Amino acid sequence: MNGAVLVCLDKFRGSLTAAQACAHVVDGVTGAGGRAVAMPVADGGEGTVEALVRAGYDEVRVEVAGPTGRRVQAGFAVRGGRAVVEMAQASGLDVLPGGRSAPLTADTYGTGELIRAALDQGCLDLVLAVGGSATTDGGAGLLRALGARITGPSGVPIGPGGAALTGAARVDLSGLDLRLRLARVTLVSDVDNPLSGPDGAAAVFGPQKGATPGDVEVLERGLRRFAEVMAEETGRDLSGEPGAGAAGGTGFAALAALDARRASGADFVLRAIGVEDALREASLVVVGEGRFDEQSLRGKAPIGVAEAARRHGVPVVVIAGDIRLTPRRLRDVGVVAAWSLLERAGDLDTAIGQAPALLKAIGRELVTHVPIVVAQGG
Template sequence: MSVVVCLDKFRGSATAAQACAWLAAGIRAAGPGVPVVERPLADGGEGTVEALAAAGYSLVRADVMGPVAGMTVSAAIAVRGSRAVVELAQASGLALIPGGAPLTATTYGTGQLVRAALDLGCTQIVLAVGGSATTDGGAGLLTALGASVRDASGAPLPPGGGHLADAASLDLSGLDPRVPSVDVVLASDVDNPLLGPDGAARVFGPQKGAGPAQIERLEAGLARFADLMTARTGKDHTATPGAGAAGGTGFAALAALAARPQQGSAFMLDELDLPGLLRGAALCVVGEGRFDGQSLRGKAPCAAASLASRAHVPVTLVAGEIALPEPDLASLGITAAHSLLDVAETPRAAFERTEALLHAIGERIGSDLTR
């Protein structure tokens, strides 16, 4: 009767793999002989490739453009068989430029990773698009794959969503000829459209450092890019759920790459074989840095809790901070909850002593199990 530990990252203090390892060590210390299985979680954002590597995928590295022109990053693709998982955050993530660059951030590096996956001969490419720094509508990604976006003078448009309002033409004829024969999956838990009050610029722009005037500029640019794309493809994907993912990267994937959407957390839980691990498990421990209302919108720990509950496996929540009332936790099948803030001397200590605190909570869980 194993314990399945599946935690997402504790942002700023522990990766998902570290959090799982520290908690599992505490469980093992207090419950010798209790089988503990560690499965770091991610839902398509930062940490997706790392989680897949822990589940048996191989990593292939490539040097690509970072979120801003002139920046080079070493990014990894997760590969298993003919499938490649491209994590946008590896190349175009906000964590790479914490201050943000709302008008100039580009997905060009993500497109380079897609091309690298094609060079490996992969026939399915999963675009995991959480955690982006970008609001360029996926124009950078398409440019890296051979498309061109030009202004009225015929000059290539500079990178970034801040320039899209100046776009006069979009040419997709130069797209890598291998793209149509590849199954492209858009893995995202965001169902926002591209434009409007629930769209990419207005909802996610502030998180990426955009002020009110910049948000309106980005909105106008996305609208212009969408007009060109719709005229070019004959299909309007602006209102398609998920088009607003990763600053509109979802839109480019749907419209130009014929991507099919799939919930990111569901894809990850299947790839991590969580349904199989839960068969016969005594306990499932889920969690992340902050468990709040956003967690209820399909994030991986919440999805894992629901999956365990449906399998009649008790669920324990471990988080840095828990900002949901007990009824909401109970609706997910969570029967016990531990917050680092409840056991830390101060909020600062919860960040600085994450390893020790997770180990201590793990010991408490292990002791409860052995009793």
């Protein structure tokens, strides 16, 4: 291989961060005498700030409310007047105390605190990267942190979480931080779901956050009610807009109250970290994530890298924890070889426990031969 191996892995959920996964493959390549460059990727969810910091952004750390109100440390990425707020750091599944879900009460107040901290840094180009949230509160908590009031029939503020939205009678946005009037807000996500309905935030994503069928019904009622009172306040109903259902409806709050524009999370991150430039020096690109399946092909970061590599004529291989695509489907998207940690390890526990060693071994194999066929399991 003449050029470097460009390693662009996303997170292996439950096992390794994107940066850790990339580092193990790079170790294998360099240990076998090859050259490799780690470029962790993300699609607007977990790992977005980490990827940007590696690409030259500065990180600002602050203490904010977690999804259940317990204080957590969270960070956002800053370059010039731009701040990238990763919702998962403040309101994500990974920061739930003890990993215990709270589908009815988890809220996004901490994400609003992150936005306020970014404004305090003088940033008026605000990028809200959503994904991996523990919440289904329609972004109500985020708006409260920025100065909005959401009250019940008696004028008393409602409680946190999506269930409390069923009692919402009025939204007052007049107290929103005045600096937001000068700011440009971009919502980045790989989700185009509406706020409510069978394809909405509660029905589709609620169960992933621990919601029972009964919980989903409550959350659905809350989101519909929130959309109604928000429309009364703003004069427009954006609940059906693509992306309104992102991150438990946080997309809705950004679109309806912060006048956000929507962009692909993967496209934003890949541009920001300079993937196109890195491809000019690469002879092989490694993409992948914990599970590589049809969902990976719908706007996720790994397939974004693969598409860019094809434009540059650079071959692409996949390394993933589990591969749910057929060899033919992989070839259709330009993948010349693939390795599944699950197939190689034989069972899930081994694949997770030995992921670092497995990734390093596959990195060595990338140097010893140029892959030309799909070879799941190695």
